[in-house]
Amino acid sequence: MREVSKMAEAGPVVLIYSDDEPVGQALRFVLGMDGVDVRLCPDAASLLASPVLREAHCLVLKDGPAGVDGCALLRAARARGARAPAILLVSLFTASLGARAAEAGVWLVLERPIMDNRLIDAIMDCVTSHRRQLLSTNT
Template sequence: MSNAPDVILLVDDDAAVRNALKFSLGMEGFTVRLYATPEALLAEDELPAGSCLVIDYRMPAIDGLELVERLRSRGVTLPVFLISGRVTPSLRVRAASLGIDGVLEKPLSELVVSIRRVLDARP
């Protein structure tokens, strides 16, 4: 049996990407909560335990790395996957320094497998 999270928290400023990922992850049995902006996620008082974050890297105002930095400073230790249209070695290094579990390049054929692998490895 999988240790699937209660919910995937998805932050992406592109509505088409949000909706496509919600559909795809929903087909895999995940509940998906959508956020159009990093600020919308940051406005949440409490994030559900057992959830997983999927965050777009390039967004206006606050990029995905800054969002993760702000969440980490608030004590949020949920697993995080950063998604981007272009992944560079320096982006991977910066993401790893924040404890991000994976950096995936769009299209996201490996997203579900990556989420399950990280969550199944939790104690």
């Protein structure tokens, strides 16, 4: 039997790549009430260099800041060992974007602005799904 990582035992970690710091801080507050450790990454380089990238339970990627393609960023994160499901936030969903997201392995695409709890619910579902996957592969 393999050991579950210390990160998985400590609580779920969510990495959020977004240039919208107030939204990131609000997510950190709300999710933190449920024991989720939210790490905000203001740029692609900080997400890819994050020491918890490989251990994260969920990646939230905003498509578009500074011209960054969220699907390309996910592929780069996967190349660095990230296994967590990813949620892609977009300003306009199109069929071609949906196809690119599916090809990149995006777990869920959400169109902004998000005026209800869909993002929080999606993050918690993502965390739960990834924890189950970790437990099933570590037993």
